[in-house]
Amino acid sequence: MAEAIRIIGIDPGLRHTGWGVVESLGNSLRFVASGTIKSDSKLDLASRLKQLYDGLEMVLHDYQPFEAAVENTFVNKDASATLKLGQARGIAMLAPARAGLRVGEYAPNAVKKTVIGVGHGDKKQILMMVKVLMPKATFDSDHAADALAIAICHAHHRTSPQWRLAAE
8 A cells, every 4th residue: 555755845035934744655645734834024134045055954854744745936026035035945956865855946937727727816816725625724824825735736746757757
């Protein structure tokens, strides 16, 4: 009999990094937990990145996922903000990698297409569909809901040829 695969989805951000843990067994998904790690904006950048890393490390320890998925960074007009988001994304990839997990990366449009059926949609649609797909899911922020959507996306694509090739 197949065993459930525990997946953590991570929505990286310097101020708020969302995380969501699901279990996938075949076509079935089960909500495990979600939350938001916050950094103190009064601290220097290195200290804020450490807060994110420490928070993710604790979540990984507490929930013991088998695989991780992180949303790709999109480029915006503010180069400084994009750079900071990229650094937070680096932490979001480093923490699970250091824990020995394979890390999948998904474009925001791929996550939306998987969860709501189209590549462009708003936060409300993602929140609604996460609740439809996992009625027992709870989340303390839009970031946590997005992280659950990333985990759902990974659950649907983890057996794809691209994922298998990247994992080898």
